[in-house]
Amino acid sequence: MADGLHVDYANIRNAKRLKGDKLCLVTDATAPAGANIEQFIFAGKTxxxxxxxxxxxxxxxxxxxLTMIEGVRNLVEHCGIALDEVLRMATLYPARAIGVEKRLGTLAAxxxxxxxxxxxxxxxxxxxVNGNEVVTQ
Structure with a gap:
């Protein structure tokens, strides 16, 4: 979780050095991600x-x-990881980790x-998403 709160950025840099292409960028984003709310119910708790x-x-x-784009920015800006590697950490490496790299993780026919x-x-x-444009700004 590349937010500097769940895991300190120094620990992320160490993990990257140790794990290499096994380190994935993930988020367990809940309701406040990208929204302006002060509280919400999750698993029956406020x-x-x-x-x-x-x-x-x-x-x-x-x-x-944490949104995924915030995680990408944090790894680049706070951890000094190159953007191309961060994008692999958010796409290819997770696909490999769960065995779906033949369908997901890179752009290919x-x-x-x-x-x-x-x-x-x-x-x-x-x-x-699935070949369909869902957001344009």
Whole structure:
């Protein structure tokens, strides 16, 4: 979780050095991801979004608000990982980890066409899911 809250950026850099192409970028984004809300119900509990953290009434970490594009930006800007490698960490490496790299993870004829286009400052401009454009900005 490349948000600097679940895992410190220094630990992510160490993990990358140790794990190489086995390290995947993931997020368990909950309701606040990309939204402007202060609380929500998750698994029957009220979860509060405070200072970038999702916590329950006891302050226990209870999910993330990290979007994938934020994770990409964080790995580039805070961990110093090259953008092309970060994109593999978000696409190819997870596909390999679950054994679906023949269908997902790279752009090639016959593969599922899921992709997101973004600007150099990480603003999403287009999202395509299963070959269909679903978001354009």
């Amino acid at each position: 979860i509060y979004y405070r200072n970038g953290l999702c916590v329950d009434e006891n302050g226990t970490l209870s999910g993330s608000s 016959g593969k599922v066409a899921n992709l997101t286009a973004f600007t150099p400052d990480f603003k999403i401009t287009k999202t395509i």
